[in-house]
Amino acid sequence: MKFSLAHAVEILSQTPATLKLLLSGLSAPWIGNNEGGQTWNPFDVVGHLIHGERTDWIPRLKIIIEHGEARPFTPFDRFAQFEASRGKSLQELLETFAALRRQNLETLQQLNLNEEHFKLKGTHPDFGPVTFEQLLATWVVHDLDHIAQVARVMAKQYKAEVGPWIAYLSILTAR
């Protein structure tokens, strides 16, 4: 698929509700267990998505519009959620994520984007030149990546429980 703003917005609009359905009403271990070591649990992932809404996608799109390649993006803090989510409930985080995403999609609409915008270039702190369109496509894929991650992290909690079926369940041996 070639990038289109309409297609991108379709996915971006429903991620908060999808995660709410996937995670609401689950017992603590589904939400709090991770894949071992320093990996993230579903609670951490929602916090990370919130931090992205606040500091990554729209702020970077605006940097490109205002400064082009001249000003590199502020590096993204992949660990901010550990402090920011402390003491909050998952439900609270899911509501915050949904509210921020709604605002950001309104902002996106107010930017009145056109084909000229999509080809604009910005500067990524690691990669160097990237386009406005690549940033938007990445926002979409990033959502889907974390939905898949949450499903995988929860699936792995039953890795030992499925017995020989592990051979048919590729999610249990992924990553």
Place this chain on the structure above:
Amino acid sequence: MKFSLAHAVEILSQTPATLKLLLSGLSAPWIGNNEGGQTWNPFDVVGHLIHGERTDWIPRLKIIIEHGEARPFTPFDRFAQFEASRGKSLQELLETFAALRRQNLETLQQLNLNEEHFKLKGTHPDFGPVTFEQLLATWVVHDLDHIAQVARVMAKQYKAEVGPWIAYLSILTAR
């Protein structure tokens, strides 16, 4: 996590609504594109889940209760959905999946399962001996596996669109 019926039902109950949220209102290419070759698109996956509700999980649990190890499970047809879903809309498939899952969870409740059931053994056509509990755990992981698959298949449609960010998006290089 050790298997528990209550934990399992939490996931099994919300899969249909999660998939409905994830997939409703998307343009045709998100639903109809696959990962290349003989891989499945999201439409195929929902058809596969329907076939599982009809012929796999509850029927196999009942075979174990009624026949124990004496009668091997009927092999599952992984390709049934290509015929069964023909001419149907995704929305129709999502509704059918939700209705069948609801019925199957009612059936599960009516079975009045206890710890004795969980240790019962059945015979898988490929693996040989499996337990009732492993079958229930597999039902849960199978749901999560296909939610993750749907997210991955859609993410890959933008593989070429994210530019250098592909380095940070492990879902695009998975499988």
